[in-house]
Structures are given as C-alpha cells and as structure tokens.
Amino acid sequence: MSLDLNRLNEKLLNEADGILYELGLYDSLKKYGDPKVSGSYFLNLMTWRDLDIYLKSEAMDNETFFDLGKEITMKLNPSKMSFRNELIGKTPHLPEGLYWGVHTNLFDEKWKVDIWAINSEEVKRKQREVEEIKYRLDNSKKESILELKNQLHSHPLYRKTFFSVDIYDAVLNDKVTSLEQFKEWLCKRKEIQI
Known part of the structure; x- marks a missing residue:
C-alpha cells in the first residue's frame, strides 16, 4: 500500500x-x-x-x-x-x-x-454490512480500496450517483484493482459513466 x-x-x-x-x-x-x-x-x-x-x-x-x-x-x-x-x-x-x-x-x-x-x-443491518466488508478485507484489497477512494473522493458524481459501497463491491466481489477497471465496472453494473 x-x-x-x-x-x-x-x-x-x-x-x-x-x-x-x-x-x-x-x-x-x-x-x-x-x-x-x-x-x-x-x-x-x-x-x-x-x-x-x-x-x-x-x-x-x-x-x-x-x-x-x-x-x-x-x-x-x-x-x-x-x-x-x-x-x-x-x-x-x-x-x-x-x-x-x-x-x-x-x-x-x-x-x-x-x-x-x-x-x-436498521443499526443491526448496517453493522452486518460493514462487518461483512471488514471480514473480507486483506492487505491487497485494502490497498485497492484506499487508492480508488483517494482518486475518486473529489469526483463530482461521488456520493451522488456512486458511493463508497460501490468501490467496496467492485473490489471485494469483482476483483477491481484500478481506476480504469472501476470505470468499466460502473458503466456495466450501474450504467454510470465517469
């Protein structure tokens, strides 16, 4: 990282x-x-x-x-x-x-x-979601998530049409590791172009 x-x-x-x-x-x-x-x-x-x-x-x-x-x-x-x-x-x-x-x-x-x-x-549901993410993190996934969040945090569509949970989903479930891969993932999965 x-x-x-x-x-x-x-x-x-x-x-x-x-x-x-x-x-x-x-x-x-x-x-x-x-x-x-x-x-x-x-x-x-x-x-x-x-x-x-x-x-x-x-x-x-x-x-x-x-x-x-x-x-x-x-x-x-x-x-x-x-x-x-x-x-x-x-x-x-x-x-x-x-x-x-x-x-x-x-x-x-x-x-x-x-x-x-x-x-x-509602709290239990939110806690389950975040605990599930934490359980699945390893150093490599953590590095990818931090890099993506850092690159995207000032994007005008961030927290409006796509969110941190999308970054977590892309990295943890679809092995996304780069900004280009995330852009493709957003386009395919959410029909969002950034």
Missing part, C-alpha cells in the same frame, strides 16, 4: 478519535442512544475527513433530536448543520431515521460528521 495513504488513514483515524473522545461527541451521543461508529472509520479505510455514526434509538422524536443538535454545536462548533427527516422523506438509498450533517473545522481541518438516529433493526 502507498505509505502516504497508510499515513493519511492513521492521521484521520487519530483526528476522528479526537472528535469522538477528546471533544466528547461520543459521550453526548450516549445520552440519546447507543452510538455505533461505522463507515471508513470502522473499516480502517479513511481517505478524507468524514465520520459516519449510527445512533441506535427506538423512539427519537424531532424535539429530542434537536436537543442533541444543540449539544453537537456546543462540542464541535460547526459552521453548518443539515437536518433530514427520512422517517417522512424515505429517500431510497438513505436510512429511515433522523439525520444531522455536521460541517466543522477541527484540528485546523474541515470535517463532516454524519449522524443518523435509527432503530435497532
């Missing part, structure tokens, strides 16, 4: 730990449910400053979720926070729950923190 990407991953993991534990975000979340840090943090595959957290909560309402939002602003001093109610919206590729998208400047860097309050069944 590229030493630089490995170092970047470690640096981002350390910064994420600072957000969660030094700044106290994890303790704040625990007051409202059972937080599960997921995504690239859980997989040890970080290439940019984005943290995904699922908050297991059976009966989260808007008022309580906005109380949590106030605590988040006190801990992370965000420049912007976005709210979604996907219990109403039901957007196909998104979890059914309440969402805070937190944009903040921490450790002299811009960070985005995604927090979803969802029920225990």
Whole structure:
C-alpha cells in the first residue's frame, strides 16, 4: 500500500478519535442512544475527513433530536448543520431515521460528521454490512480500496450517483484493482459513466 495513504488513514483515524473522545461527541451521543461508529472509520479505510455514526434509538422524536443538535454545536462548533427527516422523506438509498450533517473545522481541518438516529433493526443491518466488508478485507484489497477512494473522493458524481459501497463491491466481489477497471465496472453494473 502507498505509505502516504497508510499515513493519511492513521492521521484521520487519530483526528476522528479526537472528535469522538477528546471533544466528547461520543459521550453526548450516549445520552440519546447507543452510538455505533461505522463507515471508513470502522473499516480502517479513511481517505478524507468524514465520520459516519449510527445512533441506535427506538423512539427519537424531532424535539429530542434537536436537543442533541444543540449539544453537537456546543462540542464541535460547526459552521453548518443539515437536518433530514427520512422517517417522512424515505429517500431510497438513505436510512429511515433522523439525520444531522455536521460541517466543522477541527484540528485546523474541515470535517463532516454524519449522524443518523435509527432503530435497532436498521443499526443491526448496517453493522452486518460493514462487518461483512471488514471480514473480507486483506492487505491487497485494502490497498485497492484506499487508492480508488483517494482518486475518486473529489469526483463530482461521488456520493451522488456512486458511493463508497460501490468501490467496496467492485473490489471485494469483482476483483477491481484500478481506476480504469472501476470505470468499466460502473458503466456495466450501474450504467454510470465517469
């Protein structure tokens, strides 16, 4: 694996730990449910400053979720926070729950923190998916995923029409190892041209 990407991953993991534990975000979340840090943090595959957290909560309402939002602003001093109610919206590729998208400047860097309050069944399903990916990773696959994520993270269609899960799927299930192979894979499997 590229030493630089490995170092970047470690640096981002350390910064994420600072957000969660030094700044106290994890303790704040625990007051409202059972937080599960997921995504690239859980997989040890970080290439940019984005943290995904699922908050297991059976009966989260808007008022309580906005109380949590106030605590988040006190801990992370965000420049912007976005709210979604996907219990109403039901957007196909998104979890059914309440969402805070937190944009903040921490450790002299811009960070985005995604927090979803969802029920225990949804959390179990999300955790199973990410644990399955982690179980199937080896050094070679990890290297391919980090390289692809690093090359694609600023693409205008990334996180709009294709996602990290597509990169994981391509590498783990179809042995994709290069950007050209991934472009072909996206075109064939998703009819997306990049």
